Amino acid sequence: MDETLLKTPLADEHVAIGARMVPFAGWFMPVQYKEGILAEHKYTREHVSLFDICHMGEFKAAGSGVAEALDAALARSVADQKDGVCRYNFLLNEAGGVIDDLIVYRMGAEEFFIVVNAARIEVDFVELRKRLPASVRLDNLSGATAKFDLQGPDSAAVLTSLGLDAAALPKYYHWAKFKLFGLDMLISRTGYTGELGFELYFDAAHAVEVWRNLLACPGVKPAGLGARDTLRLEMGYPLYGDEMDESTTPVEAGFGALLKLDKSDRAFVGSKSLRAKPPKKHLRGIVLEGRRAAHTGTPLLLDGKQVGTITSGTFAPSLGCAVAMAYLDASQPIPEDAVFDVELHRAVVKAKLAPVPFWTHGTANPKA
């Protein structure tokens, strides 16, 4: 392996149970275990899978004025976020481009927990530090914090079988503190699969024992980043680096409604640009004819002319066809029933716009 790759505390555990390891965002990570991506995908949709997500980053921001400062630093409002609630948010540059997409957990009146993408930990930390006053302490807890995702319709039953009170389990996009295997854990009902699921945060020193204990629970199987990607693509969830980067705004990525730009005059870093400049492109879901996947950077052609670009795509195991996310140029009108040509390896296939999520039977949020 490449010696410069970072390892989670579980790298040896993955190798020991037959994982295929690959580089991802600078980390040495399991893309799949022995059963393979398709089996892991299906098992997550139908039962429950455990994912090692220790590579992702966690910060704690606490101190006088932290809510107001984060409110001005991030694209979605933080000041009105209640204790116990998790909120998907964006760290933008002045031009409105996405430095990172992240989840903010309100821990108290003047304390927040922030979960960021693995490849953006250093950038985010420097940028957030600049935006927070001296009265706010910002700690990078990434190395000391383990993050496991327990995802699938049986995930709540696994937690209750381990002694957690079913009534105390957090609601969708909420968090709570628990003792599990004798350890303090922050557990949120969040995830990246579209299924009922939880994200567990705890002391990384106990990562191996918690991993073994959870895999020892009846019905729990490991799943790798390969299944994580097919699961998130079927939901149309963006992946930082594919669907979003510093030259893309959250409005372009389809999150304009969350920002409430017209409904308030709230100012935050990037808000002037977002209010002044119309989007140059729009992120859309695409369904391809057949099973062949279109990959990042593939042009979308309409009558021989490029009108967009695929940002990521895959064969969708739950649907039996290939799906993709793509940016369509905002400069030209594109009919909703347009039939695109997509050039794949030695073939051209037809593709159409489709609503996201592609997978509409997810169990993540019963109210959705």
Place this chain on the structure above:
Amino acid sequence: MAKYYSESHEWIELDGDTATLGISQYAADSLGDITYVEIPAPGKVVAAGDILCTVESVKAVSDVYSPVAGTVSEGNSDLEADPGALNADPENTWICKIDGVKTDATDGLMDAAAYAKFIETL
């Protein structure tokens, strides 16, 4: 029937002048879960080393090469609906049959023992 392997991980079995072709266990394992197999069309004429078709897995796209010259006589259309059969039993799942193959076409190929040694070097 004797089975022969290419360095690009296809296998063939030659019966008279008809070759039956598939991909090796090693190739199937390397690709991971196969989600699509382009079925070669009957009548397609190939030279040894030509691209015969494309096989795609969740994480990879790979060409299948014909180790022999001839004309495709039949494709295994079962693979259209069940490409995963190539993972389940690659050494017994054929992709296509090629007619008009010369009897000395296997000369440059490896037998099972030689191929087993070859993949150890990879």
